[in-house]
Amino acid sequence: MHVGASLRLLRTEAGLSLKTLGQAIGVSAAYLSRVENGHDPAPTADRLCAIARVFGLPSELLLDLTGRAAVPGAPSLASRTLLQEVARRRLGPAQIGRVLDFIAREFPEGPAAPGIAGLLTPDRVMLGVRVGRLEDAVDLAAMRLVPDGGSEALAQALHAREYVFPSAVGAGLLLPHAAGFAPSPTACLVLLDPPCDAATPDDAPIRAVLAVIGLGEGAPALSWLARAARLADPELIAQFTAARSVSEVMGSLAGAG
Amino acid sequence: MHVVQLLCQIGAILLAGRLLGRLMRRLGQPTVIAEILAGILLGPSLLGVISPGALDALFPAASLPVLGMTAQLGLVFFMFLVGLEFDPSLLRGQGRSSVAISNAGIIVPFVLGAIASIPLHATLAPAGVSRIAFGLFLGAAMSVTAFPVLARILAERRLIRTRVGALALAAAAVDDVTAWCMLAFVVAVAGAAGVGPALQTTGLAIVYVLVMWKVVRPMLARIGPRGGLAVSSDTIAFVFLVLLASAAVTEWIGIHALFGAFLLGAIIPRDRGLHTVLVEKIEDFVTIVLLPLFFAYSGLRTQIGLLDDPTAWWTTLGIITVACVGKFGGTAAAARLTGLDLRSSAAIGVLMNTRGLMELVVLNIGLDLGVISTELFAMMVIMALVTTWITSPLLERIFPAAKMAEEAALDSAARTAAAATLLPLEPVPAVLVCVSDPGIAPALVHLADAWTRRTKGAVWALHLSPTARFSESMQGIDRDEDPLQAVAATAAAVGLALDPLSFPSATPGDDIVRVARLKRVPLVLIGVHRSALLGETLGGATGIILRDAPADVGVLIDRGLGALRRVGLIRGTGPHADAAERLAARFAAESGVEVVPLADATGREAPDGLDLIVAPFAASGLVWGSAIPEGGATSWLLVYGSEAHRAAVAPAADLGATG
Structure with a gap:
């Protein structure tokens, strides 16, 4: 449960400095740095929405980071915020009706956006993997993502990215990623057993490595990363590592959205 | 008209440099010698003697300023490149030595x-030049080390990553910075501006370095590539702007534009793509096209014809002697005193004695300032040429290439172990051990230990579990029969550090090949049961590995192998024979096992009915002889060389009966 690490991941991916982002949402760089390092609590919903606007992301993606709505069924912080706003204004049935109308008009029910599960195939979920060093796990992911040559280049790119900004987002999840190497977003999930010790924001050892490639640039890439970061939920990661089959893992993932 | 002239000049310079370069390479000289020589030959020293008309047509006096400016620009970019290729991490851990060497290399x-x-x-001093200015300049000119030439010699001989190379480079870098500051001081004194302005220059230089380090470097750290690995042309243009500004500022301060270019290159952050992209974008153009222009420009100003009496040549010889004694003697003694062995110290002395291009830069400055005469300029150019010329042959004598390569391997192994997947990997004695059977695992670990004992190369113990194990019906992951546990137990017993690697795989053969490629191991070890050898060829996963692995493959037929003590080598005639020999030599070098050459392919019976096992492979080139007849069973390692993954050749490895 480390919002700061996820925010830093998205900020660095967006290529923004602490100062630029701070200026854009009207807070100091020092405050943002404290949040990213977990010395200050997660930003308020307002600020998260502002950050989401800067990144060009739907605010719900960032609000979810704090609530970690990854566990199926649990209401996200975003939806709870909406309820709180309704309650605080003491809206009556008529006003709530208008809100619902607005929602129906503005967000027609379409097919759900593809989740992280859609980026995975059973052969790219590796269960019960044991490594001595975290780099080896990233290498294995690279190997599965680009099986026919080119995996060295991908592995190097992933390592280079990790070296600049470690992508551990807490709860034992590592998110190595690259813009290219695939025509469209593609992922590989490596589940480590036993977990692998590494420097992580919440000191939890790495249990899952979700490598995503073909992210492209800009908002779509950030959106995939934000969705991937939502998986950093201790309960979900525990479900993954307890799974005995790939289909069990895929099931948990689909539930997490 | 001017443009055509400049283009013709560049063409002539390139052509002369390249043609001469071929000759020089044959003589074992670095390209830089050819380029300096080409410059001199195209100038009044040779072309001017043969055909003054041709010289005048190709390089009329009026065109020299343009050529000079282009050359200067090339030099700025070249120094930037040198800075980029300078690896500050090499300075770590050898600070004391490099500072001592560079100080001695300047003072003496x-x-x-x-x-x-x-x-x-x-x-030899032009009229009106004071003794002090002349003395200071000559002293400074003697103490210069050609950092870029040094870098090029080291690069051409692939020595940059060795300890001696790193030390020489680090010392030369410190040396250069000091020499530039000193030169700035000399320039100020010679310019008759007095000591005050000279001190002011030094002060400004210090401020400049601080600003570059504290302000510009953090700024550069932010503009690296974002997200992906592409670097926009805006970013490149911005870096070039900073480069021009940095060079201009140093020129204005009075410590020469080249210093600013070098410093900027040195502080560009290494951990992002920007650094690599910059090097890639400018390297060829700068070193192949622009840099020779500077050499040619210097050559045009060199008039060896002025040295027309024996006294002048004796003086030249004296200058060369003083230069060599001071630089070589000073640095080699300092290196020895800081604890390097004699051979390395001498190598450092020889390397630091290289003057090449930097000397030319300094001399050109001196000539421009009027501190030295044209005659002395020619003498000093010869000195620069001689000290550069003797570097390669002397180095080869003192420190043969083979020895250097060995050191390079050692250094890179240490670096790889220390940190990083990020560094360019060179072949290190790493090994990928594939274990599937807990019974064979200990034998494989003993082999891996013998393969890496001295250099501590990386060892990966790879175990692939069938994907079916994770089927719905499975009741839990059974770790009891995990071969990696047997591996860990043996590794702990022999004190071998290894990284376990275990994952489910539906195509074990292909996955082992992939891991071998990713980890760039020179050797893959696998164990097989004797039954696997009953067919004509090794099939299944082993067959795929033999066919596709980008590494030598050793197939162990284990019969209770313990710690490796003796290797019996049967040299075959097939395509894998070299690989078998190479492996045996490596085992001997790494862990001191005894290699006993066994009979050649005599076809004599191998003990223990082993012939029955390996006989089918005779048809495909495998040979065997009498294995070591001492007690205990003999384990065999069939070696398949990476160059020829076709047939088979076997060294019999007695792998020291377990006793």
Whole structure:
């Protein structure tokens, strides 16, 4: 449960400095740095929405980071915020009706956006993997993502990215990623057993490595990363590592959205 | 008209440099010698003697300023490149040595140069130049090390990543910075501006370095590539703007534009793509096209014809001697005193004695300032050429390439172990051990230990579990029969550090090949049961590995192998024979096992009915002989060389009966 690490991941991916982002949402760089390092609590919903606007992301993606709505069924912080706003204004049935109308008009029910599960195939979920060093796990992911040559280049790119900004987002999840190497977003999930010790924001050892490639640039890439970061939920990661089959893992993932 | 002239000049310079370069390479000389020589030959020293008309047509005096400016620009970019390729991490851990070497490399030649200036002043100093300015300049000129030439010699001989290379480079870098500051001081004194402005220059230089480090470097750290690995042309243009500004500022301060270019290159952050992209974008153009222009420009100003009497040549010889004694003697002694062995110290001395291009830069400055005469300029150019010329042959004598390569391997192994997947990997004695059967695992670990004992190369123990194990019906992951546990137990017993690697795989053969490629191991070890050898060829996963692995493959037929003590080598005639020999030599070098050459392919019976096992492979090139007849069973390692993954050749490895 480390919002700061996820925010830093998205900020660095967006290529923004602490100062630029701070200026854009009207807070100091020092405050943002404290949040990213977990010395200050997660930003308020307002600020998260502002950050989401800067990144060009739907605010719900960032609000979810704090609530970690990854566990199926649990209401996200975003939806709870909406309820709180309704309650605080003491809206009556008529006003709530208008809100619902607005929602129906503005967000027609379409097919759900593809989740992280859609980026995975059973052969790219590796269960019960044991490594001595975290780099080896990233290498294995690279190997599965680009099986026919080119995996060295991908592995190097992933390592280079990790070296600049470690992508551990807490709860034992590592998110190595690259813009290219695939025509469209593609992922590989490596589940480590036993977990692998590494420097992580919440000191939890790495249990899952979700490598995503073909992210492209800009908002779509950030959106995939934000969705991937939502998986950093201790309960979900525990479900993954307890799974005995790939289909069990895929099931948990689909539930997490 | 001017443009056509400049283009013709560049063409002539390139052509002369390249043609001469071929000759020089044959003589074992670095390209830089050819380029300096080409410049001199195209100038008044040769072309001017043969055909003054041709010289005048190709390089009319009026065109020289343009050529000079282009050359200067090339030099700025070249120094930037040198800075980029300078690896500050090499300085770590050898600070004391490099500082001592560079100090000695400045002080000793400086003093000797200053002393030598006393008798030379009367005849070789232009009128009106004070003894002090002349002495200071000569001292500074003697103490220069050609950092870029050094870098090129080291690069051409692939020595940059060795300890000696790193030390020489680090010392030369410190040396250069000091020499530039000193030169700035000399320039100020010679310009008759007095000591005050000279001190001011030094102060400004210090401020400049601080600003570059504290302000510009953090700024550069932010503009690296974002997200992906592409670097926009805006970013490149911005870096070039900063480069021009940095060079201009240093020129304005009075410590020469080249210093600013070098410093900027040195502080570009290494951990992002920007650094690599910059090097890629400018390297060829700068070193192949622009840099020779500077050499040619210097050559055009060199008039060896002025040295027309024996006294002049004796003086030249004296200058060369003073230069070599000061630089080589000073640095080699300092290296020895800081604890390097004799051979390395001598190598450092020889390397630091290289003057090449930097000397030319300094001399050009001196000539421009009027501190030295054209005659002395020619003598000093010859000195620069000679000291650069002797570097490669002397180095080869003192420190043969083979020895250097060995050191390079050692250094890179240490670096790889220390940190990083990020560094360019060179072949290190790493090994990928594939274990599937807990019974064979200990034998494989003993082999891996013998393969890496001295250099501590990386060892990966790879175990692939069938994907079916994770089927719905499975009741839990059974770790009891995990071969990696047997591996860990043996590794702990022999004190071998290894990284376990275990994952489910539906195509074990292909996955082992992939891991071998990713980890760039030179050797893959696998164990097989004797039954696997009953067919004509090794099939299944082993067959795929033999066919596709980008590494030598050793197939172990284990019969209770313990710690490796003796290797019996059967040299075959097939395509894998070299690989078998190479492996045996490596085992011997790494862990001191005894290699016993066994009979050649005699076809004699191998003990224990082993012939029955390996016989089918005779048809495909495998040979065997009498294995070591001492007690205990003999384990065999069939070696398949990476160059020829076709047939088979076997060294019999007695792998020291377990007893």
